[in-house]
Amino acid sequence: MRTLRRFLVRVQALFLRHRMDADCAAEINSHVAMIEDELRRQGMSPTEARREARLKMGGIEQARELHHEARTFAWFESLVQDVRFALRMLRKNPGFTMVAVLTLALGIGANTAIFSMVNGVLLRPLPYPEPERLVRIWETKPGSPRNVINPVNFLDWHDQTHSFEAMATVDGADANIRANGEPMAVSALRVSTDFFSVLRTPPYLGRTFVAADGMPGQNHVTILSYRLWREQFDGDPSIIGRRSDVDGAPYVVIGVMPESFSFPGLKPQLFTPDALVRDQSSEGGRYLTAIARLKPGVTFDEAQRDIANVARTTERLRPKFNQGWSATVIPMLEDATEDVRRPLWVLFAAVGFVLLVACANLANLLLMRGTARLRELAVRSALGATRSRIIRQLLVESLFLSLAGMGAGLLLGLVGLHGLLGLIPASLALPRTESIVIDSRVLIFTCATTLATAVVAGLVPALRLSGSDPQKALALGSQRSSVGAGQLRILRLFVVAEMTLALLLTIGAGLMLRSFVRLISVNPGFNTTNLISMHIWTAPSRYNDNQKRSQYFGQLLERIRNTPGVESAGSIHFLPLTDRTSGSCFDSVEQPPPDVNSPGARFLVVSSDYFKTVGTTVLEGREFTDQDSIGRPSVAIVNHAFVQKFSPKQDAVDREYNVCWTVKNPVRIVGVVADARQTALDDDAPEPTMFISNAQAPMYFASIVVRTFGDPRQVTRDVEAAIHRVDPDQAISDVQNMTDVFSESVAAPRFQTVLLLIFAGLALLLAVVGIYGVMSNSVSQRTREIGIRVALGASASEVARMVLLEAISLGTVAVAMGILAALGLTRLLESLLFETSPTDVTTLVIGSIGVLVVATFSAVLPARRAMQVDPMVALRHE
């Protein structure tokens, strides 16, 4: 109680300083006066009495100190003093302050932006209850570690495993929904009825699926996304129970999901139930994905083992289809971020480097600034400031600079983040862009970084400056603005470190650039000029058998071909460069019917004239024609790689194969085409591919490709109109120019390359500032020496060369260290590079030369100053 009272009174004393100071002074003065009086009474002379009185007091200042310490929090007051002083110093030197704050803002801002991305994508848990128990299930076989799954296998896992609370399949598709009149194609998910039990997100309106929704006759129910509900149904609160046409059939809306609901990697607007049945037709084909929730207490490894076990059982049950296949579970967050993890951490390391360079710059700035104040610090020391007090003062200045840098950096980071998010292509180079914001974790990270910067950058100068001998410092003339030899060594050390880091970043950026240039120079195997594509998904209710679909596609293509401006048109089921492909098995007719052990190839379903439309050369034989229709003998086309691999010695054309595809076997090869890239430009090697005729084995969906004579834009509208003349309810989506598709397929590497180039540029910029500062200082310090040299006959150019040489020698050391470090570190980039070695010599050489040039360039102005040194002035200079 007493201590509390004391504490409060002390706090109060902080605010009543002046009054208390006056009171204290009065009291002590009266005390001393009384001692004096007594001493005079004892016979001392007034002067003696005064002196003796002070001695008895123990010193007036000391008494006041003790009084002060007891009555308030002295450390706090001195801290406030430090803060005030720091602010005053910073205000008095606006140039220095601005450079320092800007340097820091760049470093901290870049880190904040990138960490926001890392946080939003990699660190934040998925937005579902208990997300760490969610997993994705894949089938695996050697060579395909994450393969889509088969529904009957899924049912076996569902029935026979015991580690999972719930399991569901997910099938991404486009759905044609008619709302307010116009049909529109939306991204939709067909999910088994347990889907929402796995994710456990409650609906915003209505309900989610239950088992009964999977029953035939009751499965025309649908759940909408929040966005679809607001945009297409006007946010009508009585939406539940309303009917809407989905894919041409009436569906009842039973629920709306909350605004924040999403599924990793997709933005589904609509959910429909998928009933999984064990029947003949489901036993073949892998095309679904699956998610599951682990039971509480079940570990991940247990679940892995469990499902692998059951997979062995299914292998025995249906060996023709499952031999060699197993199943695996992967945590859902890990699965969703697989492709971007390495690139993001690389970017994070890169900005870390930039920040280190900024720290080194700040340390140098503080050191150079501090030595101008050596005299002041010496005086403080002489007046009784302890070393730790001086260090604390200097750290407070450093902290203030860092705080200012943090403020500016946060703003920069915010702006930068917006810019970055705009650069991120819509094709989802990042799987979870909706959660990239500057949240509390990012702010904490920024504060921690700022604090660390203040300490790291401020400590060495503070230690250095406070440790200088006050006597020596006082002896120096007050005009001296340069550093002593010891300090110069530290400056040089930091500068070399800066250049090394800058070199590393430059090399990294250079490698990425080379890789990217090689990537976009890849010949895709087709011609993208004036080529447009659009995606259609046929309504299953309207075109529910092969005959109808085949006819429909035929009509569509005929109308499109007749549209003015269209040179040719065709279709393919998976558009190239959209990261999708299908594969299947086949065997020659002489062999038994193919199964899982037979040779495999890539399978694509194309229409007549497809190759002519996209510009892939037909090497032998012919394309599909309208004669290759349903009912006629099955035909197929293969690519060059296929011939190389499977029939190198003989003619491919006219050979017959049995294929594991829903087409009437056997198929006869009628043509060979040149190789083309399918999933992405960096496909490893052209894959053997077999093309099936869409007329004979029509898929539910297709990407129509159209080559136009001129500017595609007007023709696009006419083509869409032509399609609608065949079926007015056909929804069309993803209308794109193939050049855009091409460009988007390399959006991720482009993004990384651009960012690394920016960071390398930043680091080099900061290094320029740093080197300039140190060289200036070096010249100042050596002014006398230069004066002597000039007086002894050195020419201006010799003097300049001396300065430049110093810069170059620092650069050389940095280059040597940088190359060593690069040889070790760049292998981390290997998975990001395309046809470029991490130790690519050209890049290393160019990077090194670049850094040397930068070093030299930064030293030009100081060199000029050196050249202008007047020996008369210099020799008098202290």
Add this chain to the structure above:
Amino acid sequence: MASEESRFKVWQGTLDLISLRTLQAIGPQHVYAIATRLEQISEQPLKLNQGTLYSALVRLEQEGCVKGSWAKTDSHREAKFYARGRESARTRSGSLAPNGGVGVKGARGTGVTGDW
């Protein structure tokens, strides 16, 4: 400067208590009077830096054990007189300096007691 041995290291708590006891004995007084009294009653000449008493008295005042007010002394000087406040002093359990303590007549063991 007085010789070092005669200047005992007086511990914080002790000085507070001694000051309080002194005030108890001599009634409201100013710092100089307290210091003079301490010098008088110490066994060995207590060369106390009189300024150190301020630490103790400020603490006591903050805790409420004493209350200060300005008044005139006999010789018409303005001085701050300290009187016993509302809070009473409990015997502090802090120990005295290892060499026996303050050397005040009557002081023994831990805590300061005795007639003053």
